[in-house]
Amino acid sequence: MEVNVEGCMAQEHASLKRNQGAARNQLEKLMRNYISKYYKFSLQCEDVGCAYQTRKMPLLFSSGGPVCPACRNSNLQLEYSEAQLYTQLAYFQNIFDFSKAENNLSKEEKGSLQAGKEEKELYDRMKISTDKILSKSAYGIVNLSTLFEGLFQQDSSSF
Numbered sequence: 374m375e376v377n378v379e380g381c382m383a384q385e386h387a388s389l390k391r392n393q394g395a396a397r398n399q400l401e402k403l404m405r406n407y408i409s410k411y412y413k414f415s416l417q418c419e420d421v422g423c424a425y426q427t428r429k430m431p432l433l434f435s436s437g438g439p440v441c442p443a444c445r446n447s448n449l450q451l452e453y454s455e456a457q458l459y460t461q462l463a464y465f466q467n468i469f470d471f472s473k474a475e476n477n478l479s480k481e482e483k484g485s486l487q488a489g490k491e492e493k494e495l496y497d498r499m500k501i502s503t504d505k506i507l508s509k510s511a512y513g514i515v516n517l518s519t520l521f522e523g524l525f526q527q528d529s530s531s532f
């Protein structure tokens with residue numbers, strides 16, 4: 374059993390090594406898809422029965438947030454929230470963090486770890502891709518400025 378698992382892992386490493394350019398592209402594409410999903414700012418009714426979807430912010434608000442114009446009974450929420458995006462991107466960053474994974478191993482596991490310098494470099498390069506995308510997107514900052522854009526414009530014109 375153990376031999377099989379190790380054989381599988383060796384095979385996976387070998388194919389990852391051969392296709393590392395393609396693997397990196399695939400990872401970056403996947404992460405960008407999540408980012409654009411977030412930037413659609415699609416709103417969805419909390420009520421699963423209603424499930425109204427829109428990209429337009431309604432004018433009516435309650436204490437719970439924007440009121441759904443379809444059922445007028447529930448609030449709209451972002452279909453894909455900033456927190457969800459962050460969790461997703463951080464997950465990608467995490468799975469390729471070789472040093473972090475290595476630090477979480479017990480002494481015994483570290484002893485039987487067979488990854489060499491080459492494997493470590495491979496993971497590092499994948500992680501660099503995730504770092505790059507995370508820092509480039511800076512979605513938190515962009516989101517806040519777009520969210521308050523209208524308000525600031527109104528404020529300055531009333532002075």
Ligand SMILES: [Zn+2]
Nearest residue numbers: 418423441444
């Ligand atoms: Zn609704």
